[in-house]
Amino acid sequence: MTIANVAVGTEEHSATLRRRRIRSVLFHTFVLAVTAVVLYPALWMFMSSLKPTSDIVGNVSLLPENASLDNFFKALEGIGGVSFWTFFWNSMILAVLSVVGIALSSSVTAYAFARIDFPGRRVWFALMIGTLLLPFHVVIIPQYIIFNNLGLVNTFVPLLIGKFLAAEAFFVFLMVQFMRNLPRELDEAARIDGAGHVRIFTAIMLPLMKPALATASIFAFIWNWNDFLGPLLYLKDPDRYTLPIALRLFVDQTSTSDYGAQMAMAVLALIPVLLFFMVFQRYLVGGVATTGLKG
Amino acid sequence: MTLTERMTRTGGPATAPPSAATKRRRAAETRAGYAFLAPWLLGFFALTAGPMLASLFLAFTNYNLFAPPSWVGLGNFQTLLHDPRFAQSVKVTVAYVLVGTPVKLIAALAVAMLLNNRRRGQGLYRSAFYAPSLIGASVSIAIVWKAMFIDRGIVDQIGQFFGIGWGGWVGNPTMTMPMFILLTAWQFGAPMVIFLAGLKQVPAELYEAASVDGAGPVRKFLMITLPMISPVLFFNLLLETIHAFQIFASAFIISGGTGGPAGSTLFYTLYLYLRGFQDFRMGYAAAMAWLLVVVVGIITLIFFRSSRSWVYYRGEAE
DSSP states (O other): OHHHHHHSOHHHHHHHHHHHHHHHHHHHHHHHHHHHHHHHHHHHHHHHHTSOHHHHTTOOOSSOSSOOSHHHHHHHTOBTTBOHHHHHHHHHHHHHHHHHHHHHHHHHHHHHHHHOOOTTHHHHHHHHHHHHHSOTHHHHHHHHHHHHHTTOTTSSHHHHHHHHTTOOHHHHHHHHHHHHTSOHHHHHHHHHTTOOHHHIIIIIIHHHTHHHHHHHHHHHHHHHHHOOHHHHHHOOSGGGOOHHHHHHHHHHHTTTTOHHHHHHHHHHHHHHHHHHHHHHHHHHHHHHHHHOOOO | OOHHHHHHTTOOOOOOOOOHHHHHHHHHHHHHHHHHHHHHHHHIIIIIIHHHHHHHHHTTEEOOSSSOOEEOTTHHHHHHHTOHHHHHHHHHHHHIIIIIHHHHHHHHHHHHHHHHTOOTTHHHHHHHHHHHHHHTTSHHHHHHHHHHTSTTSHHHHHHHHTTOOOOOSTTOTTTHHHHHHHHHHTTTHHHHHHHHHHHHTSOHHHHHHHHHTTOOHHHHIIIIIHHHTHHHHHHHHHHHHHHHHTOOHHHHHHTTTSOOSTTTTOOHHHHHHIIIIISOOHHHHHHHHHHHHHHHHHHHHHHHHHHHHHOOOHHHHO
16 A cells, blocks of 8 residues: 555545545544434433423424423422432432442352352353343243242342342353453462462452443443333332332323423433443443443 | 353363362362352342243243142143234234344444444544443333324424324334334444444455455455454344343333234233233243243354354454
8 A cells, every 4th residue: 555655646646635535524424414313312302301391292493492491390399299319319229239239249250250160160151141141031920929928029129139149141241251351370379379269359350350340330330220120020119119110100190291391300310321421431332342242 | 252252261271180189179169169159159040040940830820929820731822822912912023123133233334334444533423322222221212212203293293394294103003113113223332332343353454455356345345344243243133133022111111001002012021011910910921931031042042053154253264
C-alpha cells in the first residue's frame, strides 16, 4: 500500500482523497441515522414524561410545548397509599444485596473451577455451563412450591438466596474466564511461601479480579433492578413491591389514559440504570466484548 | 471465544504415578476444591437440579398448590395436544424466534461491519448502540413501546404522514408481532459488540490478498468475513435463539398480562405463567416447562452438531 502511494501522481492522489471524503460523509450519515433510530424511543420517553397526556397521543412533535413536571409529582405520589420511595428502596435493597451475593459466591465458585485441581471438576463445570443455557422456567414452579411451604412468599428471601449460592452461571463463567488469564506463577509463588487456597484467593486473586468484579457487579445491579418475573411471583403486598412491579400496578390502575404519568414513572425507574450505564459503560461494553457473553 | 472451546479447556494435566506425599496433597486439593465449590453445589442441587426433577414429576400430575398432587400419567401432555391456546402460544413464539432473531443479528452484523471500518468515535457509538440491550427487557421500555404503538400514538401518526393507515399496532392482532420484532431488533447492541470483537480478529492481510486477486466486497464478505467470524456468529445465534424463546416481561406488560389481542402476544412463557400462577394448574405448567427444556435442548444439540461443518476455529486448522 505504501509503495502504491509513493507511485501515484498528484491527480490520482486528489481523486483518492475525494473518494475518501465521500466515504467519510456516507459513513457519518449512516451512523448518525442508526443513532437517531436507536435513541429515539428513549428520547421520546423523556420528552413525553414532560407533556400532558393530551399532547402525547395524536401529536407528532417531539419537544413539549408546555413542559411541566406535573407527571413526576403524580408518579412520586405512589400507588394505593404506598409511596414511590418505598418501591425505590425495595428495588435498591434487592439490587444491592444481589450484587453482594453474586460477587461473593461467584468469585469463590470461579476460584474452584479455575485454580483448584480436584476430581469431578470437569463434570461440575459442564453442568454449570448447562445451567447457563437452561430455560429457568423449568425451576420456577417447584421453587415457588418450596418457598410457599417454607412461608417465605412475600419476603425477599426467594429473590436473594440464589444470588448467594452462585445460581447465575453467567457470573461464574465471566469470572472463570478472567481468572484463567491471570498468571499461574502468582499462585505457585504464594504456594511455595506456604499460602493455602484461602490466602491465595483473598490476598492474591480478589485484588487482581477487580475489573471482573466490577463488570459482574454492574450487570448484577442492572439486571436485578430490572427483574420482573421474580418479584411478580414472590412479592404480594404493595409495600414490598419493587419498581417494575409497582410500575405494572400503576399502569393497570391509571387505566389506559394517563400516559404522561406512566412515562414519568418509567423514567424514574430507569434513572439508576442509566446513571450506572453512563458511569460504567466502559466496563460493561468491554466486559461483553471480552467474555463473549451478553446482556 | 466459544463454549465448546472453553469447555474442553478445563481438563487438568496428565497425572504421574502418585507418591505418598502427592497423594496427601491431592486429597487436600480435593477437600479445598469441594469447600470452595460448596455454595454453588448447594445452589445447584437445591435450586436447579432438585426443582428440575420435581418439575418432571409434577408434569405427570395435577397439582394446584392446595391439595396433594395426583398422578395423571401423560394426561397433561395429551391435553396440551388439544389445547388451542397452547398451539397459539407455540405459533407466536416460533414466529418470534424465527423472524426476530435473524432480523436482530443481521442488524447487529451490519452495524458492526459499518463501525469496524472506522476507529474514530467507535467507542462512543458502540456504547450508545449497546444501551438498549440493557434496558430493552425492562417494564419501563415495555410501557414506552406500548405508548408509541397505540391508536393515534407516534407510530400511527408517522404512518398517516406517509399515507399508511396501519393505525395503532397494539390493538391489531396482525401488527403486534412486527411490534415485538422491532423491540428485539432495537436491542441489536449486545450481539453487535460481540460481532465487533470478532471482526477485529480478522487479519487485514486476508482482505489485501483478496483485493490483489480482484475480489469484490461481496466475495470478500462471503469468503473471508463470514468464515472468520463464524465462531461469534455461532455464539450469537445460539444465545439469541435461546433467549428469544424466553421473552416474558415485555409480552406481559404490553398485553396487560392477557396475551391479547386475539392471542397474538400469547408467548410461550406468558401462557406458562398464566397456567401455573393464575389458574394454579401447576402440573400443566410443569409439563409446558419441560417441553420447553427439551425443545431448547434439541436446538442446542443441533447447533453444536451442525457447528462442526460451518464454524471455523483458527486454532484447529493449524
